[in-house]
Amino acid sequence: MIALEKRPQPSRGWLVAAPLLAVVLTMLVGGAMFAALGVDPVEAIRTIFWDPLFNPQFASYSRPQLLVKAGPLILIAIGLSLGFRAGIWNIGAEGQYIMGAICGAGAGLAFYPSESLLIFPLMALAGALGGWAWAMIPALFKTRFGTNEILVSLMLVYVAESILASVSSGLLRNPEGMGFPGSRNLAQWDAAANRELLANTGMHWGVVAAFVSVILAYVLMSRHVLGFNIRLSGDAPRAARFAGVRPARIIIFCLGTAGALAGLAGLFEVAGPAGQISIDFNSGYGFTAIIVAFLGRLHPVGILLAGLLMALTYIGGELAQLMLGVPGASIQLFQGMLLFFLLGVDVFTNYRLRLGRREVA
Amino acid sequence: MGHHLLSLRGLTKAYPGVVANDDVSFDVAEGEIHALLGENGAGKSTLVKAIYGLVTPDAGEMEFAGRRFAPAEPSDARRAGVAMVFQHFSLFNALSVAENVALGMETPPRTRDLARRIRDVSEEYGLPLDPYRTVGTLSAGERQRVEIVRCLLQEPRLLIMDEPTSVLTPQEVEILFATLRQLREEGRSILYISHKLDEIRALCDTATILRLGRRVATCTPAERSSRELAEMMVGASFATPEPRGAAPGEIALEVAGLSLPAPGAFGTPLREVGFDLRKGEVLGIGGVAGNGQDELLAALSGERPAPRGTIWLSGRDISRLGPMARRDSGLLSGPEERLGHAAAPEMSLTENAVLTAARRERLVRGGFIDWDAAERFARRIVDRFDVRTPGTDTAARALSGGNLQKYVIGREILQRPEVLVVNQPTWGVDAAAAAAIRQALLDLAAKGTAILVISQDLDELMQISDRFAALNEGRLSPARPVAELTLERIGLMMGGAHDMEVAHAEA
Incomplete structure (x- = not known):
């Protein structure tokens, strides 16, 4: 019979091997799924993982897209990982992302058509504040009334989506847009545009912010006492209280930081790649970032790599839809598999398999 | 005292990195209180878990009431007539005594009948207990009674008790000992785990001493001094703290x-x-x-x-x-x-x-x-x-x-x-x-x-x-x-x- 036995120490080898094995398993099972859909699995996997980077026909377009997509994923996932380390489950980054975009875009549009250099910094600040404020709702409810942050933050995503629909056809609607819903195009307004910083790389301010956040998060978690307290709260809440950590402060810091970073990601997206506030502005980055955070083992460097990988599946997935005609849902299924297998394989980090017979009386 | 109720021969159980039991053999006679004595980590718990069917030994044999005994799970052990009172209670605070007892049974009778049986058994053995009390309101000593009564309802031939006195006041310990002696008079056997030497000398007929997974001795504890028992248990004499003479300050x-x-x-x-x-x-x-x-x-x-x-x-x-x-x-x-x-x-x-x-x-x-x-x-x-x-x-x-x-x-x-x-x-x-x-x-x-x-x-x-x-x-x-x-x-x-x-x- 097969038994799982708890390891005395988490296995370091498995800690690194688990994400890699999860990717391999996803490729295998995903390939089988594509085969069942009538698509050559090898070609499908190659289209998703290889072509966006190295196919001469597509790479010039899709290579820059890698950073464009990875930027917001990494930025949001870094914020989420702080809370996840502390056992605070913010599932509502998508809502914080939307509110950041709305607040940031709104703050900029209030000064249209000024060409002041202060416009873009102001928008970034407003975007961060918008996401922060949206995350403070579950944070304060949790610290004051003991509500569950998973439910509150998730439900607020749907509230944020309704607000998005409302402002894109109301408050922020482009007065010169002939009645169509959607705001002015920020990417076409110099003072507000989040431009590509290096031509044909996809590098914009959001990507810079993502890289900076990776470094800051690394220093915070490994060197700073606040990061220590966050990890302590997640590992042993009672020991944290004994050490003198105030749970409410950790909750407010983690949710607040996650909200601010998600809000920033939203602002950079709306001022750059998306260009305008519209009803279908959000594309699920806030949810996908949860996968990115776990795939990266809640470690800043891991998240950086996981963000790039997940961005690749986005781009490759689009390519596969276009070239091979696989349905869009199969790509989401593919991404879901990645998290599923990671969590499954992760068991072996803390447990080892024992094969042995049991005597029967 | 009759013949052997339980016999262990060469029982061995190893975990990765540690041998919990190494070739342990001893016998528990019918109608005796048999102490299992040893320090923490000496292998007492693993041994009784093997007897109770929670652990499968790697080697060795057990015999219970003259038959080969290899329980694959606790229910096998219970059917054979082995009951166990754990050191840590498995009771639900929000439920009543009777409900807790019913939860441990495979086919519980109606609550009214069960309550009557609980009351009968608890009075018979001098362990007063109200079947309708909520467990959360009971003291640690009373909770232990619930566990003991739960075991006695199965009419066990062998009762295993793991460190039963660690949660009791001296008065409660006396009540428990009276109950255990009464059980012995009825011909039941008790395997009593402890590291408290005075208790064992006062209560137990025989003691098996374990050290680092091995049986080091079987003796009659009343004939030995606490010091002798302690030295067998530890394997060497150890420093006892020195008292101080300093006067306390402000x-x-x-x-x-x-x-x-x-x-x-x-x-x-x-x-x-x-x-x-x-x-x-x-x-x-x-x-x-x-x-x-x-x-x-x-x-x-x-x-x-x-x-x-x-x-x-x-x-x-x-x-x-x-x-x-x-x-x-x-x-x-x-x-x-x-x-x-x-x-x-x-x-x-x-x-x-x-x-x-x-x-x-x-x-x-x-x-x-x-x-x-x-x-x-x-x-x-x-x-x-x-x-x-x-x-x-x-x-x-x-x-x-x-x-x-x-x-x-x-x-x-x-x-x-x-x-x-x-x-x-x-x-x-x-x-x-x-x-x-x-x-x-x-x-x-x-x-x-x-x-x-x-x-x-x-x-x-x-x-x-x-x-x-x-x-x-x-x-x-x-x-x-x-x-x-x-x-x-x-x-x-x-x-x-x-x-x-x-x-x-x-x-």
């Missing part, structure tokens, strides 16, 4: 009128707790588990703020200060629960050093942790307190209970506290390590630290305390010098401060 910690509501549905409120603690003095606080020990520690460590004016450290009101500020002012503490409270299980020993020593040992500068300094401090604890570990980067949960206990107590002692509060400092620790911890506490007191030891081990408290007080339902009895106490008086103190008043009026 008051270091004063607690007055400390009342706190219960932290949860089944916690205990603190009621008007008051005592004072002098420099260089050890005050022992005894009492049955669940009478406010955890709550008192939380109030003193600062995890729960206390009402203003109730806790004074060297004349300064620290009632409202949090744990960090209290450590800064010299009050350190060590909670009972090692894993999850005193230490974070998944964190390394170095990280766990930062847990309480961040400020006193200057392990944090400008908000950043000095990991080299933390590692050095962790290494000092490991060296000074003989903590057996592969290294300081080992996760706390990978250490055995005794080693981790040495580590977390050592961590506080090395920070040179002015007042040290510890709860169950030697719980689950082997005799040699326990002696080392007690000696370290006494050495610390000799240097002038005021020490408060909360413990359920009366022997320990008698050994190291200058004065003794007892917690009962959140009330603390007045502290008495240990030299004036008798066992009976201690029992009365543990039973409730009111009884103490009566005893005084009579005296």
